[in-house]
Amino acid sequence: MSKVAIVYWSGTGNTEAMAKAIEEGAKGAGGDVSLFEVESFKASSVPDYDGLIFGCPAMGDEVLEEGSFEPLFTDAEKHLSGKPVALFGSYGWGGGAWMESWVERTKGDGAKLFSDGLIVENAPGDAELADCRKLGEEFVKAL
Template identity: 55%
Template sequence: MKTAVIYWSGTGNTEAMAKAAAEGANAELFSVSEFSGNVADYDAIAFGCPAMGAEVLEEDEFEPFFTAAEGSLSGKKVLLFGSYGWGDGEWMRNWEERVKAAGAELVNGEGIIVNEAPSDDDLAKIKEIAAKLA
């Protein structure tokens, strides 16, 4: 099974989560700017992006990438994760709905959100859940 973890991180919090997810899923790890492949070529994908602005995905790189990838998610296992510093997780709930509407199976039934920097326990949980992608 071919698995990728694709993320955007501004402060390093979501990057730490991405590294834990890649380890747990035994997946290829890419920042969104480094990913030059095709999402359709993967069986399972973990996407990571923090909440930005008024609880939205990062708008310059990640949102356009994810919008383009949505059409390739049907039938795939998907894990969503990200960090936030304010709000109540609305960006993740909206993102989960987009993934479900695209026909993907949301591993764990919901995304994983962490307030600010992930703790060692948070990273262990992400690793454990990401293993379900395999």
């Protein structure tokens, strides 16, 4: 059974809803899944997991949340080489440039990026939540 951490930050609840749907899909595929709000996860724990799924919405000028998520992700980057990683998040405006930058950054860390990131505009509806469950399921099956 693959051990997976889903680590997210959510300001409005949109990214949290996505994280919970991803968790459902990953558990449904047989993964040993732990869901963490960013404040309760330590970057030093990254090596303890077979794969990681990070979630953060776009903030400001389409950047990662700077108060707690960005510092955690920066610390985690030194452990991502060779590690399977998936990214997700929501946005309220813009076209997803924050995800494109985050994907390139994560590839540069040497992570085995699972996809080009799952993004949802505003609150996820039924179709978007189904996409989230599918991401969790397929991620676990690929490990």
